[in-house]
Amino acid sequence: MAEYKGVMVYGELLEGKISSLTTELLGCGRRLADELKEDLLCILVGDKLDEAPKKAIAFGADKVYTAEDPLLKEYQTDSYVTAMEKAVKDISPRVLLFGQTSVGRDLAPSLAFRLGTSLSMDCIELSIDPGTKLLQQTRPVYGGNARGTFTSETFPQMATVRKKAMSPLEPDESRKGEITPIKVELDPAKVKTKVLETVKEEVAGVKLEDAQAIVAGGRGIGSPDGFKQLEELAKALKGAVGASRPPCDNKWVPDTMQIGLTGKIVTPELYVAVGVSGASQHLAGCSGAKNIVAINKDPEANIFREARFGVVGDWKQVLPAFSEKVKELLAG
Ligand SMILES: Cc1cc2nc3c(=O)[nH]c(=O)nc-3n(C[C@H](O)[C@H](O)[C@H](O)COP(=O)(O)OP(=O)(O)OC[C@H]3O[C@@H](n4cnc5c(N)ncnc54)[C@H](O)[C@@H]3O)c2cc1C
Numbered sequence: 001m002a003e004y005k006g007v008m009v010y011g012e013l014l015e016g017k018i019s020s021l022t023t024e025l026l027g028c029g030r031r032l033a034d035e036l037k038e039d040l041l042c043i044l045v046g047d048k049l050d051e052a053p054k055k056a057i058a059f060g061a062d063k064v065y066t067a068e069d070p071l072l073k074e075y076q077t078d079s080y081v082t083a084m085e086k087a088v089k090d091i092s093p094r095v096l097l098f099g100q101t102s103v104g105r106d107l108a109p110s111l112a113f114r115l116g117t118s119l120s121m122d123c124i125e126l127s128i129d130p131g132t133k134l135l136q137q138t139r140p141v142y143g144g145n146a147r148g149t150f151t152s153e154t155f156p157q158m159a160t161v162r163k164k165a166m167s168p169l170e171p172d173e174s175r176k177g178e179i180t181p182i183k184v185e186l187d188p189a190k191v192k193t194k195v196l197e198t199v200k201e202e203v204a205g206v207k208l209e210d211a212q213a214i215v216a217g218g219r220g221i222g223s224p225d226g227f228k229q230l231e232e233l234a235k236a237l238k239g240a241v242g243a244s245r246p247p248c249d250n251k252w253v254p255d256t257m258q259i260g261l262t263g264k265i266v267t268p269e270l271y272v273a274v275g276v277s278g279a280s281q282h283l284a285g286c287s288g289a290k291n292i293v294a295i296n297k298d299p300e301a302n303i304f305r306e307a308r309f310g311v312v313g314d315w316k317q318v319l320p321a322f323s324e325k326v327k328e329l330l331a332g
Contacts, residue, residue: 004155007033008041008093018052021099023059023168030060035128047073057177060169064179071186074195075103081110083184096156104160117154124165164267206240213239213270219246220275233323244282260285274315278303
């Protein structure tokens, strides 16, 4: 039986550079590897990896494995799963981490199935059990109302990790590490899908996922015009506007603004929920916010159970005064 050793991070690339979530995974992986007294490994898959392997070392990796092939130019399930299966079987890491991104959500389950191991998705905390050395994988359960911690006895121990749940290390360009190319044989005939076009999401201002302050509107906002008032507050906070599902379903705002179980997961410092009832499916996307402030006319609304601060009232009356005070405080 293979000896499983090391903590491996799947390094996701964005426009040729390692993503911020990958740097967070490397920060977390470094801590786990140190606890295990084993190496932190990073695997990078793509067409031309350029400076990415060196960056992974600067962010904490001891060894970087690279799989380069023209068939790996864009993410595509068949070619990426094949390349990763070969690499993971050759290297036999103890732990294998992915980001909870659209790539991670597709690649990690397919790979876990091929490797005959289990996987915990959307983890927010990872640690090593000192006795068994197994990975303890903590993730929200019951739509974000509770947390569950899981361990598995199959290897590699696989998890996907939510954005901003972990902290990256300060990059150190002088760090030394090993870069090892791995050969993957890919058969173009087995690649069943083709990327025809990549459409970039147009965002004016701060991206919802990156915003440190989010003003989110719910059904209680009542119209697209109402959202314009939320924009004003978001602008003052240098943040972004989000929404619960009904405003997106009603086409008051684009679907890309939806936060929740079937929308985006956000973890800002400040989340102002206006006219949002606090359904578990919505909280699944925002319960990682450091501070939730709720404005709702119903004192019994569930959002008040999650909120650190709450105002009971009609948002049309509360918001102008709230926004003015925020502007005043930020100016002072
Ligand atoms: C499988 C599944 C997936 C889902 N995924 C998501 C998801 O990703 N994201 C999501 O958000 N939902 C999702 N939902 C829907 C979710 O269950 C709720 O229906 C939804 O979150 C409710 O949105 P809301 O809070 O805006 O609306 P409501 O629940 O209707 O609440 C509106 C709130 O506004 C308040 N209000 C009304 N008028 C005012 C006023 N003038 N001033 C102040 N407050 C006012 C009301 O008191 C109420 O609390 C999903 C549901 C399912 C079944």
